[in-house]
Amino acid sequence: MDSLSTFLDMGGYAAFVWPGYGLAAIGILGLLVTTLRTLRAREKEFAGVRRNRPLSQNVGPGDDA
Amino acid sequence: MSVFGAVLKRDLALAIRQSADSFTVLAFFAIAVVLFPLGVGPETNTLAKIAGGVLWVSALLAALLSLDRLFTVDFEDGTLDQLVLSGEPLVFVVLAKTAAHWLTTGLPLILLSPVLALTLHLPAEGYGALLTALLLGTPTVSLIGAVGAALVLGSRRGGVLLSFLVLPLYVPILIFGTLSVEAAILGVPVKATLALLGAMALFAAVLAPWAAAAALRQATE
Amino acid sequence: MHRFANPTTFMRIANAIFPWAAGLSAVLFLIGLPVALVTSPADYQQGDSVRLFYVHVPAAWISLMVYGMMAVSSAAFLIWRHPMASVSARALAPVGAIFTALALVTGSLWGRPMWGTYWVWDARLTSELLLLFIYLGYIAIADAFEDPERGDKAAAVLGVVGSVNLPIIHFSVEWWNTLHQPSIIKMTGFTVDGSILLPLFLMLGAFTSYTIAIWVLRLRSELLAVKLRNARMSEVSLAPSLNRGAAE
Structure with a gap:
């Protein structure tokens, strides 16, 4: 318990170290989450487009080639 | 090179006919400078200290305002399309238009700056450096600005976007321009910073027209 | 319009790299974070605030690396007109902006205890x-x-112009800084202790592999966006009468 509180205290720099790491985590994870979300949404939309117009060759059948 | 002469002549003639444009830029420059004493306070020492920086920042902003129109008129009335299709080297067209821009805004700004420096109590030692630095720096302002102006042609938010793109690129000019004035006031040699301004002008004169020409070609495609 | 129809060699390579980059990033974060936060010793001068370096330095590195990648993509796009290059640049820009912001924030959080203020006009x-x-x-x-x-x-033009300008900007700011702030901030006395190198390199590796992985994900995403746009456009061109009707 004691070692945990000294860890959290960061030698008195807690107010700077933790926000720094926290914001970095938000930035890094946030970028990952938004990237994955847009990717999934576009994949879904694209799958829909291909299903509706299966004959069109220029829509981009490339992924599985 | 004949394109250069033709475009330069035409743009200068246009600028003379619409001289109100140049005067508006000058008026903006004057007002921007005047705002600083009103904001910072009229204390002589403070003003003398910031004079170089204030003049440079205001000159950059004033030049920027006029850049917005550098290509737009030609772009909208189709002259630009003709110039691109004519097969004439676009680099010279850009150089000519930039030269015309500098002659009609950069040069008047330089001529007005000593008067405004007076109101800011710029120490006497600073005037020579201020004028030389402006003379060496403002062509680069026009050249880099031409690239920005060509890039934003036909965009949704031209003017604001142009400032946003170009101002960070002006930082070196601002720094060395202001440092030249400060060095002169302190009695330190100003050769180094002035030489750097000159080098940047040459560098920009070689590269910027090329980039602006590429952007113009994109805009007319 | 048809240029995106075929999978590019580029995308094949990128997809092959992806699992390695993602895996490496996960492993390095898992090892690096405990080392950076727990096992590495506090600096004898800066105390535990040195731990901010382990995110600040990698973030700053990524901000430059991504600009480099973006500049190369932009130049490649202008020279070879390869559409993949513009997709790459588009995918990179927000990543670079985020890491630049992170470098600024962590730098200023480090500066508060060290310089006594959140912002210093440090070069x-x-x-x-x-x-x-x-x-x-x-x-x-x-x-x-x-x-x-x-x-x-x-x-793309702006990316190339910026890459030419950035070194000049950095040089001028450096010059300006030495004249205006001679002694306050100089990091003299900051001797690089061996103990900071291990967490620093672990985190540098983690950030770099993360960036590569996220780049590939965003490449896929941007490529799909282009394909979707093209699909929509071809739909419009297939129904010209509909289009004309809408325009009137």
């Missing part, structure tokens, strides 16, 4: 701030046209 922070503006300008222009292809082209 590196100032350059980083200007880099952020350039990233934002790039994102703004790529997105400022009705025709996204024109945005790609304009952004």
Whole structure:
């Protein structure tokens, strides 16, 4: 318990170290989450487009080639 | 090179006919400078200290305002399309238009700056450096600005976007321009910073027209 | 319009790299974070605030690396007109902007206890701030046209112009800084202790592999966006009468 509180205290720099790491985590994870979300949404939309117009060759059948 | 002469002549003639444009830029420059004493306070020492920086920042902003129109008129009335299709080297067209821009805004700004420096109590030692630095720096302002102006042609938010793109690129000019004035006031040699301004002008004169020409070609495609 | 129809060699390579980059990043974060936060010793001068370096330095590195990648993509796009290059640049810009912002924030959080203030016009922070503006300008222009292809082209020119300008900006800020702030901030006395190297390199590796992985994900995403746009356009061209009706 004691070692945990000294860890959290960061030698008195807690107010700077933790926000720094926290914001970095938000930035890094946030970028990952938004990237994955847009990717999934576009994949879904694209799958829909291909299903509706299966004959069109220029829509981009490339992924599985 | 004949394109250069033709475009330069035409743009200068246009600028003379619409001289109100140049005067508006000058008026903006004057007002921007005047705002600083009103904001910072009229204390002589403070003003003398910031004079170089204030003049440079205001000159950059004033030049920027006029850049917005550098290509737009030609772009909208189709002259630009003709110039691109004519097969004439676009680099010279850009150089000519930039030269015309500098002659009609950069040069008047330089001529007005000593008067405004007076109101800011710029120490006497600073005037020579201020004028030389402006003379060496403002062509680069026009050249880099031409690239920005060509890039934003036909965009949704031209003017604001142009400032946003170009101002960070002006930082070196601002720094060395202001440092030249400060060095002169302190009695330190100003050769180094002035030489750097000159080098940047040459560098920009070689590269910027090329980039602006590429952007113009994109805009007319 | 048909240029995107075939999978490019580029995408094949990128997809092959992806699992390695993602895996490496996860492993390095898992090892690196405990080392950075727990097992590495506090600096004898800076105390535990040195731990901010282990995110600040990698973030600053990524901000430059991504700009480098973006500049190469932009140049490749202008030279070879390869559409993949503009997709790459588009995918990179927000990543660079985020890491630049992170470098600024962690730098200023480190500065507060060290310099006694959140913001100092230190040469590196100032350059980083200007880099952020350039990233934002790039994102703004790529997105400022009705025709996204024109945005790609304009952004590519700006990317190249920016890459020529950045060293000059950095040099001028450096010069300006030495004249204006001779002694306050100089990091003298900051001797690089061996103990900071291990966490630093672990985190540098983690950030770099993360960036590569996220780049591939965003490449896929941007490529799909282009394909979707093309699909929509071809739909419009297949129904000209409908289109004409709408225009009137």
